[in-house]
Amino acid sequence: MRLKARLQREWRFLRGLNRTLGRVKSIAPDSDNLICDDLQAAVERWRERPAITFEGRTVTYAEMDAIANRFAHWAKGLGIRRGQTVALFMPNRLEYFCVWYGLSKIGVVTALINNQLAGLPLAHCLNISQANHVVVDSETSPVFEAARPLLERTLQQWVLGPVHGDQRDLVQALKSCSMLPPDRSVREDMKARDTALLIFTSGTTGLPKAARITHVRAQLYMRGFAGSTGAKASDRIYVSLPLYHATGGLCALGAALLNGGSVVLRRKFSASHFWEEVLAEGCTMFVYIGELCRYLVNAPEHPDEARHKIRLAFGNGLRPDVWPELKRRFRIPEILEFYGSTEGNVSLFNFDGREGAIGRAPKWLRKRFNVRLIQFDVETEQPIRGTDGFCIECGPGQVGECIGRIGGDARTDYTGYVDKAASEKKVLRDVFEKGDRWFATGDLMKSDSDGYLYFIDRIGDTFRWKGENVSTNEVAERLQAVPGVKEVNVYGVEVAGADGRAGMAALVVGPEFDLKAFGEHVARELPSYAQPLFLRLLPEMQTTGTFKVRKIDLVSDGFDPAKIKGPLFFHDPKRGYVKLTKAVFEKIAAGAVKV
Structure with missing residues (x-):
């Protein structure tokens, strides 16, 4: 039986690898076939099939293409030339993908701006994009207005919604634009190595950086997942991740749209509505970020959670402790975990479903x-x-x-x-x-x-304490198992006079949380050097738009009671976790307390 199981795993691995490589082997940086050409070919093949469903409205491939063409002609009419950038600052909505798909047809770069940003981080992303125009809607327009004083250049604001002042009405402007594809000559001499998109890092430890996504890289994302997921024209993929990031905006859309399937798009993720929408829309796949899956398994039981048609969940960051529960509770036949970074050249797939592995x-x-x-x-x-x-x-x-x-x-x-x-x-x-x-x-x-x-x-999340390497990720997994602990963020903080960094854990807890039981669990499950020296309780965890936990502010606060308003604790070797007062803090800072 062991030999048979191993052979089955190897077959699944090779099948997935061959499917993926088969879709990407013809991609070349010096090719004149761009990502918009891949998408246009899909449109021509499946014109009348449903492409995207959003908030009760469905558009076919032909209708989706027509919307994209209007955006192409709109930008062309403004004199925006190939190689120049338009910023897209909107939440998920029907037109989102059409904007950048249309602009790519005339060689214009789209900067996909995180719609959760505001103030300085938003202005930073707009500034480094070098865009002269920004597309917003009624939700993001006020946020853009508030960040305007921080901008280094004047950006013309185009609103998909009501306008005032010097804002321009994009809805009205698009009405006069052609629905036919722009002539290919407008992107003559362009190559797949040219830039198609700017996608920004999540900014968990500082201001976001703009990753340059070339046409060939977009093709790798979209074609790669069209192959690796084994998606077919009959598949409907539920997408509640933000489209400004590669996992939702390229991987999931590629899996659907390059196979004739359809995307069921949601404005944002909701654990309470997830399963009823998946069931109602007849979805067969969904795309995840690890934290999304944790929210699902932590949510109360839902009557539709096992009545769906989901055959595959794919994504990245699925925690080893969540993985088996996700499969068992929601009866998901197959999970495809992958690893990759927006800016990098490393891609890994766990084709045969080995729990906890990110690839092979x-x-x-x-x-x-x-x-x-x-x-x-x-x-x-x-x-x-x-x-x-x-x-x-x-x-x-x-x-x-x-x-x-x-x-x-x-x-x-x-x-x-x-x-x-x-x-x-x-x-x-x-x-x-x-x-x-x-x-x-x-x-x-x-x-x-x-x-x-x-x-x-x-790297940077792993720190050294008492001569040992401490993985924040591994410590967080152990702490997550304590009853009442809902969310965990582990990081290292500097302690005066001590070598390395001491462990600190920020927790979001429920009413059943017991500090003494928590301390006993820590002492039992973790070696002394990995046990958090400090604890901080939070009402909620600050995350990025892709559910990644922000650490920079927590690290900056350290364990100083003057900076922290909520409950704060120190691990006393004899008494366990005790309240960290200003007097105790001063003793630690002065080196009077041994840590």
């Missing part, structure tokens, strides 16, 4: 993957190099940084950020031989003897 790169297919793990010093945050000056590859079970070899083909190319200096910081040179170049993901992983890779933590 077996030794016998080593040459087909550009992925390696190298030994890494978390204290200096630098790769460990041997006496010969080269990096040292990790063996099975060793934790190291994941890197991707930079080559000249579509799959190994590295386009990086708009900021060239930021791009260069992510490149490692002379890794295994003189002159080679590798993209540093900034992620720590480990592999097993079968080539499965497991995510450990982000």
Whole structure:
């Protein structure tokens, strides 16, 4: 039976790998076939099929294309030339994808701005986009107005909704624009290596950076998931992730639209409405970010949660403790976990469903993957190099940084950020031989003897305390198991006179949370060096639009009662977790309390 199960796993792995590679093998950076050409071919093949459903309205492929063409002619009429940028600052809505699809037909770049941003972070993204025009709706227009004084240039605001002052009415402007595709000559001499989109990093530890998404990279996302998911024309994919990010806006849309399927789009994720909408719309797949799945398993039982037609959930960041519960409770036959970064060149898929793994790169297919793990010093945050000056590859079970070899083909190319200096910081040179170049993901992983890779933590999130490396991700998983703990954010804080950083955990808890029981669980489940020295209770966790937890503000606050209004605790070796008062804080800061 073991041999049979292993052969079945290998078959599923190879089937998924071949499906994916089969869809991307013809992509080339010097090709004149752009992402809009891929989409146009899908439109011509499935013109009358439903493409996108949003809030009760459904458009066919032909209607979707007509909307996109109007946006293309609108920009062309304004004299916006290829290579120039238009900023798109809106929540999920029917027109969202059509905007950038249409602009790509005339070679114009679309900057996909996180609609959760406001103030300085919003102005920062608009400034680095170098856009002269911004598309908004009635929800985001007031937010843009508030950020205007922080802008370095004047942006013309185009509103899909009511206008006032110097705002321009985009609804009215589009009415006079042609629904026919613009002439291909407008993008003559363009290549797939040219920029199609700007997608911004989530900004969990600082201001977002703009990743340059070329046409070839967009094709890799969209074609890759059209293959890896095995989606068909009969599939309906539920998308509640934001379209300004690659997982929802490229991976999920590619899986549906390049196979003749349809997208059921929601403005934003809602755990309470998720299953009833999935059932009502006849969805067969959904796309996730790990935290979305955790919200689902933590939600009360829903009458529709096992009555659906979902055959596949795909996404990234699914926690090992959530994975089996997601499958069991909601009766989901298959989960496709993947790993990738917006700006990088490393892509991994867990085609055969090994729980907890983010992907697989077996030794016998080593040459087909550009992925390696190298030994890494978390204290200096630098790769460990041997006496010969080269990096040292990790063996099975060793934790190291994941890197991707930079080559000249579509799959190994590295386009990086708009900021060239930021791009260069992510490149490692002379890794295994003189002159080679590798993209540093900034992620720590480990592999097993079968080539499965497991995510450990982000570099910078792993810290050193009492001579040991502490993974915030692994500690958070242990703390999450305590009754009453709803959300966890673990990070390291500096303590005067101490080497390294001490562990601190921010918790969102329910009424059943018991501090004494929590302390007993920590003492039982974690080694002494990994036990959080400080605790902070929060009413809610601050997250990015893609559900990633923000740490920068928490790290900045540290464990100072003067900066923190809510409950704050210190781990006393004899009494367990006790309230952290100003007097205790001052003793710790003065080195009078041993930590």
